Amino acid sequence: xxxxxxxxxxxxxxxxxxxxxxxxxxxxxxxxxxxxxxxxxxxxxxxxxxxxxxxxxxxxxxxxxxxxxxxxxxxxxxxxxxxxxxxxxxxxxxxxxxxxxxxxxxxxxxxxxxxxxxxxxxxxxxxxxxxxxxxxxxxxxxxxxxxxxxxxxxxxxxxxxxxxxxxxxxxxxxxxxxxxxxxxxxxxxxxxxxxxxxxxxxxxxxxxxxxxxxxxx
Amino acid sequence: xxxxxxxxxxxxxxxxxxxxxxxxxxxxxxxxxxxxxxxxxxxxxxxxxxxxxxxxxxxxxxxxxxxxxxxxxxxxxxxxxxxxxxxxxxxxxxxxxxxxxxxxxxxxxxxxxxxxxxxxxxxxxxxxxxxxxxxxxxxxxxxxxxxxxxxxxxxxxxxxxxxxxxxxxxxxxxxxxxxxxxxxxxxxxxxxxxxxxxxxxxxxxxxxxxxxxxxxx
Numbered sequence: 001x002x003x004x005x006x007x008x009x010x011x012x013x014x015x016x017x018x019x020x021x022x023x024x025x026x027x028x029x030x031x032x033x034x035x036x037x038x039x040x041x042x043x044x045x046x047x048x049x050x051x052x053x054x055x056x057x058x059x060x061x062x063x064x065x066x067x068x069x070x071x072x073x074x075x076x077x078x079x080x081x082x083x084x085x086x087x088x089x090x091x092x093x094x095x096x097x098x099x100x101x102x103x104x105x106x107x108x109x110x111x112x113x114x115x116x117x118x119x120x121x122x123x124x125x126x127x128x129x130x131x132x133x134x135x136x137x138x139x140x141x142x143x144x145x146x147x148x149x150x151x152x153x154x155x156x157x158x159x160x161x162x163x164x165x166x167x168x169x170x171x172x173x174x175x176x177x178x179x180x181x182x183x184x185x186x187x188x189x190x191x192x193x194x195x196x197x198x199x200x201x202x203x204x205x206x207x208x209x210x211x212x213x214x215x216x217x
Numbered sequence: 218x219x220x221x222x223x224x225x226x227x228x229x230x231x232x233x234x235x236x237x238x239x240x241x242x243x244x245x246x247x248x249x250x251x252x253x254x255x256x257x258x259x260x261x262x263x264x265x266x267x268x269x270x271x272x273x274x275x276x277x278x279x280x281x282x283x284x285x286x287x288x289x290x291x292x293x294x295x296x297x298x299x300x301x302x303x304x305x306x307x308x309x310x311x312x313x314x315x316x317x318x319x320x321x322x323x324x325x326x327x328x329x330x331x332x333x334x335x336x337x338x339x340x341x342x343x344x345x346x347x348x349x350x351x352x353x354x355x356x357x358x359x360x361x362x363x364x365x366x367x368x369x370x371x372x373x374x375x376x377x378x379x380x381x382x383x384x385x386x387x388x389x390x391x392x393x394x395x396x397x398x399x400x401x402x403x404x405x406x407x408x409x410x411x412x413x414x415x416x417x418x419x420x421x422x423x424x425x426x427x428x429x430x431x432x433x434x
Contacts, residue, residue, distance in 0.1 A: 116305030
């Protein structure tokens with residue numbers, strides 16, 4: 001399967017996000033309302049984007065840690081297709097989100113954001129509880145402190161794919177990084193500033209799409 | 218020191234939150250904009266409450282996991298006194314928040330929310346990085362699944378106090394639970410529905426305050 005392309009709108013306002021999104025919104029597969037934008041404007045960007053892009057997957061990156069059923073209802077009622085949970089959340093919290101996701105007619109889903117010292121033991125528990133998606137990343141701050149993609153990253157990502165998770169990969173991805181993952185069945189690549197802040201965001205989104213098609217069928 | 222009393226506004230709208238807050242807002246020490254309210258309305262509740270309660274500690278419970286400096290600037294610029302980080306965030310993320318917190322004239326601070334499999338090894342790293350506050354809780358969902366406060370909880374809380382953290386305790390706290398912690402230098406108790414949804418929220422807030430004064434000087 002060809003990996004999807006997601007752009008993270010980590011803008012301080014929806015207005016700012018729209019300035020670049022309007023260029024490539026129809027090219028990408030998943031529109032992410034980033035945590036920064038949620039903190040600024042709550043769920044209003046989700047409602048807005050659902051109207052503008054009725055056919056797209058819209059992700060609410062709220063990184064829920066607790067009160068799973070309430071948060072899931074908030075995100076999905078606003079129009080999100082997917083929402084994120086933080087990896088250190090109690091399994092009950094994730095199960096509550098999952099339960100709520102099944103109450104909708106459309107395909108809703110939960111992504112687990114892998115930060116810090118998550119373990120494959122925990123990943124097994126997520127799998128057994130019916131969770132399907134994980135997001136593997138270098139944190140923005142780790143990235144800023146100069147860490148690059150490593151063999152260790154690739155081994156962990158492979159192991160998650162082998163566990164049959166749909167794996168999304170993120171963390172300062174550039175077009176030239178994609179081939180690093182060419183032997184893995186990546187579900188989705190997230191670009192943020194790499195596309196949003198490109199000189200020509202539309203062209204850059206197309207470049208990502210073309211590069212993905214080179215390595216995955 | 219007498220523990221502070223905090224109420225978590227885990228409402229779906231600020232309007233709903235204000236209905237009870239106006240009864241006890243001047244009695245409590247810390248007003249928390251809960252994650253649920255942040256997800257609904259972004260930072261607007263922080264700005265609103267800063268105007269209504271200029272002298273109170275206002276906490277933005279956003280449970281930041283990444284992009285520490287941007288999130289900290291967002292919360293503190295809006296008027297928050299404290300903000301939360303999730304325990305599985307990279308230490309660089311926490312350091313970035315802390316660094317931003319020191320750029321303000323007023324006393325700003327970061328609280329680390331303890332969820333999942335956090336360890337005392339990690340806690341040592343937080344301490345060394347200069348972080349001062351942790352929030353110990355039973356998750357709402359763990360609580361709903363029937364887990365009560367245990368000796369294990371008290372031992373962990375004591376160990377955190379002994380490490381010289383300012384420890385906040387939360388998770389479905391009722392007035393009658395407070396004495397459980399009487400031998401510990403708790404920094405702050407959080408009540409949520411226990412006060413918000415009491416028949417007489419003002420009286421209940423006063424009951425919490427009186428109970429705290431019974432056991433701590």
